[in-house]
Amino acid sequence: MERFERIYQLHHILSGRRTPIANRDLQEQLECSEITVKRLISLMRNHFAAPIVYNRQLNGYTYGNENGAHPYELPGLWFSADELWGLLTCHTLLSKLSQGIFGEHVIQLQKRVEKLLALDNTSAGRKLESVKILAMAARQKGINPLFNKIASALFDRRQLRLTYKARSDGETTERDVSPQTLVHYRDNWYLDAWCHLKNELRIFAVENIQTAARLDRPAKIIPRAELDTYFSSAYGIFSGKAEHLAKLKFTPERARWIKDEHWHSEQQGRWLDDSSYELAFPFGDHRELLMDILKHGRHVEVLEPAFLRQAVRDEIQEMKKIYRKDEIGIIE
Structure with missing residues (x-):
């Protein structure tokens, strides 16, 4: 023990x-x-x-x-041993997020966990080093210094005035928003908010927020069910109604991994007669899905819808143009 x-x-x-x-x-x-x-x-x-x-x-x-006197309570030790060691992964995740979301508060929590783990006879440091979280595709060079101000307005249900530079077209706009949710997705932070300029829900990449001023106005609160329908029904980070159903066919070789992967909360999978695997799920905007399909190369085929299949074909044709130069060089 x-x-x-x-x-x-x-x-x-x-x-x-x-x-x-x-x-x-x-x-x-x-x-x-x-x-x-x-x-x-x-x-x-x-x-x-x-x-x-x-x-x-x-x-x-x-x-x-x-x-x-009030009965003594063991400070900070409301965990059993199994629960406490379950915090190992949480501790590692906190070390990745602490610069942004809760700053010093998270650092203090980390120190408390380490103090409790140190009571074990073996090295807590060695065990902490045994858990690794690999970040991938994180765009931030560092957490946006405005992060705490954004989080504070979210928690206090106050509006924000943002200066935002869209990555899609490079345009910079100023707009008032009502923060709804902070989302950590694929190692990047996003803010789901009601945009008073466009009068609709929008997603803002936190690293693209250039200024954020807290306003003395209560935020417009959107019911959680409505937020989930708008932001979570479709595939990936893109919001909006899921109007399409993707059907992907994976080769038997790749199927061994795909059958256990989570692509969407409403996904449906089935084995086909040739031992390939069909995966179906709803989506709206196809841009992120297109990237995820292409990374599987020849091991995946888009069955439906036709426009997604065509988008993959078009992308492959453009890719071939890049490498066709090598073929010309060989011929010459």
Whole structure:
């Protein structure tokens, strides 16, 4: 049994008793030696300021809540051992996000987790290093310094005045928005908001927000069900109604991976007679989907709809033009 699990159990034993418990009984319940019990008690007293007192007359330990004081609570240790080690991945994720979303608050939480993990007999640092999160396609060189202001307005339900440079056409506009949701998608941050300029829901890439001024006006709140319908019904980051159904056929070789992948919450998959795999899901804007299809190369075929199949064909033709120069060179 690991050390912090024993501390957790010792706290549970003492907080559930009104009378002292003997060292011998603690050894039995904690499955450890007499000296280990004494070390745990010393650790709790010194590390967590636990008011553990020894009653010599009754030859046992108890929590000393004198003068009607509030029962002692073990600070920060409301996790079991399994739950605490489950925080390992969360800790690593926090280290990736801490520069932006909650700053110093997240850093303090990380330190608290590390402090608890350090109670284990083995190296917490080594275990933390055993979990790796690989970032891919992150566009930010660093978190937008306006991030905290955006998050604050979102949480306080206030409007923002943004200066935004669209990546699609390079145009810069100023607009008032009502923040709805911050989204971390493919290692980049996006803001779902009601745009008062366009009078509709829009998505803003956080790294493209150049200025953000908090306004003294309450934000327009869109019901969560409506947000989910607008932002989550279609494929990928692009919003809007999912008006099309994509049907993709993957080769038997690639199917072994695709059958377990999550592409969309409403996806449907089935095996075909030739051991290939058909995947179907709704989508609206096809741009992101086109990129995801192309990365599978010859291992995927678009069955439906016809315009998506044509878009893939057109892209392949344009790609061939690039490499056709090599063929001409060989002929010459």
